[in-house]
Amino acid sequence: MSRPFILGLTGSIGMGKSATAAMFRARGVPVHDADACVHALYGPGGAAAARIGAAFPGTLAPDGSVDRTRLRAAVLDRPDRMAELEALVHPLVRAEEEAFLAAHAGADLAVLDVPLLFETGGEARCDAVAVVTAPAEIQRERVLARPGMTPGTFAAILAKQMPDAEKRRRADALIETGRGFAHAEAQVDALIAAVRAGQVLRRAQRP
Known part of the structure; x- marks a missing residue:
């Protein structure tokens, strides 16, 4: 293909x-916008939100989205926790990217x-x-x-x-x-x- x-x-x-x-x-x-992709993944019902909430208790807003301020505080100056967050999110972003490229295979x-x-x-x-x-x-x-x-x-x-x-x-x-x-x-x-x-x-x- x-x-x-x-x-x-x-x-x-x-x-x-x-x-x-x-x-x-x-x-x-x-154009695939990685920031917009992360925003969607962190939003209510986003594929990353529930996983982040489970891994980082207290970081979800009432609507189920990721509260970025709380999440930043949870990983601030903690490389191990930042690595854990990246391990959760990066594969999801890559999957969205691959789907984007597949959708535009003819371009x-x-x-x-x-x-x-x-x-x-x-x-x-x-x-x-x-x-x-x-x-x-x-x-x-x-x-x-x-x-x-x-x-x-x-x-x-x-x-x-x-x-x-x-x-x-x-x-x-x-x-x-x-x-x-x-x-x-x-x-x-x-x-x-x-x-x-x-x-x-x-x-x-x-x-």
Whole structure:
């Protein structure tokens, strides 16, 4: 059975990854959003909610969804419990991802939008990886403009993410949002065209 060229899309907080994913969708490219998948799995009746509630008592809200604040508190500074949570959730996300790819087997290109792609080794499941990037000062300005965001929270999030410079080094393609989204859209168009023309190598073919 044929399958699409799988493009991983990633980038650190505030780089414009979600907006870039929307650009791919607007061009008819199917996109699997890992964050949205987790949100659904954690929601009322979600496949992960009951399992998390059993493994981490007291972390469910009255409607049966996962209370993320309580869950964060349960795993904070506890690598063993975080590993337990990931062991519960990651297989479910992978199953949703595989179902998504099967549903779009006839497409020539599909995007996996995964914030922690490199951090979790997800690039191994992709034919190429595009990293969304912007200058650090623009990133900081965007993030601190978000409701409830503080410099301390921003720093804590960055500490858990691979540095942007390393992501750019590992990337097969870059999408730069710091010069405006019209510029980013042109880069998205060029990348789609390059994939369809066979100009972007599959990772398995790299020396």
